[in-house]
Every structure is written in structure tokens, then in C-alpha cells.
Amino acid sequence: MFSSVIWVILGMGVVTYVPRMLPLVAIKAEGVPPFLQGVLKNVPFAVLGALIFPAIFTIQSGSLLHITWDDFFFGLIGGAMAFIASYLEWNIIFVVLSAIFVLTVYSLIL
Amino acid sequence: MLSYQTPVKKSARIFTDGVKAGIPIAIGYMPIALTFGLIARTTGLTFMDAVGMSVFVYAGASQFMALQMLAAETGAIEIIIATFIVNIRHFLMSASINERTVERSRWKKAAMAFGITDETFSVASLNRDKIEAAFMGGLILMSYGSWVVFSGLGYVIGASLPEVLQKSMSIALYAMFIGLVVPSLKKERKALALFILSAILCSVFSLFIPFGWAIVAATLISSVTIEWAYGLLMKKEGEAHV
Known part of the structure; x- marks a missing residue:
């Protein structure tokens, strides 16, 4: 059925690798203007905002357009646990495990 | 203390730091990768194709999308274009790491570029001031x-x-993202402003455009706007002190 899947995979590999590689290999860090340097240093905090919201509320449904209450509460409870644990500056492993634990308990009693 | 360590010992220690920092990613990837393997099988891919995709592409969201498209008998070119669009966000992450890395060898940079994902980027950016190739090596070993x-x-x-x-394990990567960013949000108001603005923008954009673009647009707009606003603020404060 999928005799050509390997070519799809290699094509996917190339178009995924090139954007990952180009800036690191082609941009000279010393040549970047100061304003742009500042922008690039902002990227991690902005990326994290965009990676967490709205996705944490749509783990099952995949989109805000299809969000369910179950989805919403799941993200809210897990996210709240992770927030409290990281606000208390727990080790990141325990932040992750505590969120998993709370949601396991939540799923079992539901 | 530091100055007495030989370079080899020091980079071995940095590599170990990377391995340790990769543990939450390894945990978080487990349920997603297991599901990927399972769906790849039910989609009709061979074992070699399924593992090959994880080996050569190494980008979760696009791999799931490719399975869906293969199942729908979508053409190769369309799958490859869709993959490019979903994964273009790594361009921004790579540019940001380039700004912070102390690595000068292009070959090492090209090698560590392969391992840039949402997760490795986030961990490296929030754990290290200067991102070393040895740290990325340990981190990528665990996550990949x-x-x-x-x-x-x-x-x-x-x-x-x-x-x-x-x-319940599907929360793992989000919990990790939260665990990484909250300590900085507590300390730095600029980080908090960036985080909130980008979260709001991404939520709004996600209603209209695919998530790959929503992340890129939200990140770019907030990073530029906040940098510009802080520039103005600093200038104003500077004038006030004169």
C-alpha cells in the first residue's frame, strides 16, 4: 500500500531539518543588530506562552473550536498543580510527576 | 574550583547536566511516542517506516499529521509541504539558540540543530545562560x-x-513547560509580559490559522512588541533621571 512511504519520510526529514539548521549554521551571532538580539532573547518566554496556551486546554480535542468541559478541567487541574509546584520551586521532575499524579487520581474518582 | 577542572571533565559534566535535564522530556515523550507507534501500525505502515519516521523526522505533531494524511491517501508533496509548515517554528528557536550558544564549530551546530524541538529548546533556553553543544548532546540523547x-x-x-x-501522562510536557517558565515569570516582569501576550495571541490566532503558524505569529509579534515597548520605557526612565 505505502511502497513510497520512505520517500515521504525522507522529504519530511529534509523540510524539518532545514529550518532547524539554517539559523544556527548561517547566521553569525556577532553580526546581529542589538534590537534583533533582544527580540531573539525574548523568544523562549513567548514560545512557552504560545506552547502552553491554548494547547493545555485542548489535549484531547486538539482545537479551541472543539474544546469540551472534560478537556478544559483536565488542563486546568493539571496546569494548576504544575503551577503551584513550580511556584514553590520544586524540582522539575516533581512538578511533572505531581501533575500526572493529580490527574490520575482525578480520572479514577470521576 | 572551576579553573582546576580539565576541559574534558568540564564538558563531561555539562553533558551529564544535559542528560538530567532531559529526563522530564523523556517521560513526557513516552505516552506520545507509544501512541505514534500504535497508530502507525493501525495505519498500515511497516515497522521500518514507523521507526524510520521517528528517526529521520523527529517532530511529533507533524508525524501524527503525516499518518492521518497517509491514511487519507494524500500525495507525498502535500504531506511534505504540510510538514514544512508545521515545523517552520523551529526556525525561530534555532535563531534564538544561535544567539545564546557558545559553540563555534559549524559541524557541531549542524548536529545539535537536528535535535531542536519545542521541548529541547525550552529546556535549554531556561536552564542555561550559555548553551553548550555538550549540554544539547545530553539533552538530545534523552529526548531523541x-x-x-x-x-x-x-x-x-x-x-x-x-x-x-x-x-494523565498527556499533561507531562505541559507541566514541564510550566515548571520551566514559572520561576522566571516570578522574577522578571519582562518575561511575564512576553508570556502573557504570546499566550493570548496564540489562543486567538489558533481559532483562525493552523497551530504551527499560530505559534510563530504569536511568538514573533510579542517578542518584537515587548522589545520595542521596553526600549521606549528604558529611554523614558533614562530621560527622567537626567
Whole structure:
């Protein structure tokens, strides 16, 4: 059925690798203007905002357009646990495990 | 203390730091990779194709999308274009790492570029002031290893974790993102402003455009706007002090 899947995979590999590689290999860090340097240093905090919201509320449904209450509460409870644990500056492993634990308990009693 | 250590010892220690920092990613990838292997099998891919995709592409969202498209008998070119669009966000992450890395060798940079994902980027950016190739090496060993191994296991076992655990473990990567960013949000108001603005923008954009673009647009707009606003603020404060 999928005799050509390997070519799809290699094509996917190339178009995924090139954007990952180009800036690191082609941009000279010393040549970047100061304003742009500042922008690039902002990227991690902005990326994290965009990676967490709205996705944490749509783990099952995949989109805000299809969000369910179950989805919403799941993200809210897990996210709240992770927030409290990281606000208390727990080790990141325990932040992750505590969120998993709370949601396991939540799923079992539901 | 530091000055007495030989360079080899020091980079071995940095590599170990990377391995340790990769543990939450390895945990978080497990349920997703198992599911990927399982769905790849039910989609009709061979074991080699399923594992090969994780080995050569190594980008979760686009791999799931490719399975859907293969199942729908979509053409190769369309799958490859869609993959490019979903993964273009790594361009921004790579540019940001380039700004922070102390690595000068292009070959090492090209090698560590392969391992840039949402997760490795976030961990490296928030754990290190200067991102070393040795740290990325340890981090990528854990995350890539987990992704590839559990993709294969999911295929072979033909099942994922028990349902309750599978579901609750789907929070793992988000919990990790939160755990990484909250300490900085507590300390730096600029980080908090960036985080909130980008979260709001991404939520709004996600209603209209695919998530790959929503992340890129939200990140770019907030990074530029906040940098510009802080520039103005600093200038104003500077004038006030004169």
C-alpha cells in the first residue's frame, strides 16, 4: 500500500531539518543588530506562552473550536498543580510527576 | 574550583547536566511516542517506516499529521509541504539558540540543530545562560532516544499505556513547560509580559490559522512588541533621571 512511504519520510526529514539548521549554521551571532538580539532573547518566554496556551486546554480535542468541559478541567487541574509546584520551586521532575499524579487520581474518582 | 577542572571533565559534566535535564522530556515523550507507534501500525505502515519516521523526522505533531494524511491517501508533496509548515517554528528557536550558544564549530551546530524541538529548546533556553553543544548532546540523547525507542515499542506491543495513565501522562510536557517558565515569570516582569501576550495571541490566532503558524505569529509579534515597548520605557526612565 505505502511502497513510497520512505520517500515521504525522507522529504519530511529534509523540510524539518532545514529550518532547524539554517539559523544556527548561517547566521553569525556577532553580526546581529542589538534590537534583533533582544527580540531573539525574548523568544523562549513567548514560545512557552504560545506552547502552553491554548494547547493545555485542548489535549484531547486538539482545537479551541472543539474544546469540551472534560478537556478544559483536565488542563486546568493539571496546569494548576504544575503551577503551584513550580511556584514553590520544586524540582522539575516533581512538578511533572505531581501533575500526572493529580490527574490520575482525578480520572479514577470521576 | 572551576579553573582546576580539565576541559574534558568540564564538558563531561555539562553533558551529564544535559542528560538530567532531559529526563522530564523523556517521560513526557513516552505516552506520545507509544501512541505514534500504535497508530502507525493501525495505519498500515511497516515497522521500518514507523521507526524510520521517528528517526529521520523527529517532530511529533507533524508525524501524527503525516499518518492521518497517509491514511487519507494524500500525495507525498502535500504531506511534505504540510510538514514544512508545521515545523517552520523551529526556525525561530534555532535563531534564538544561535544567539545564546557558545559553540563555534559549524559541524557541531549542524548536529545539535537536528535535535531542536519545542521541548529541547525550552529546556535549554531556561536552564542555561550559555548553551553548550555538550549540554544539547545530553539533552538530545534523552529526548531523541525516548522518542525513537518508544515509537518502536508502541508499534511492537501494539498498545499504549493503561487508559487512565495514558490520559494523565498527556499533561507531562505541559507541566514541564510550566515548571520551566514559572520561576522566571516570578522574577522578571519582562518575561511575564512576553508570556502573557504570546499566550493570548496564540489562543486567538489558533481559532483562525493552523497551530504551527499560530505559534510563530504569536511568538514573533510579542517578542518584537515587548522589545520595542521596553526600549521606549528604558529611554523614558533614562530621560527622567537626567
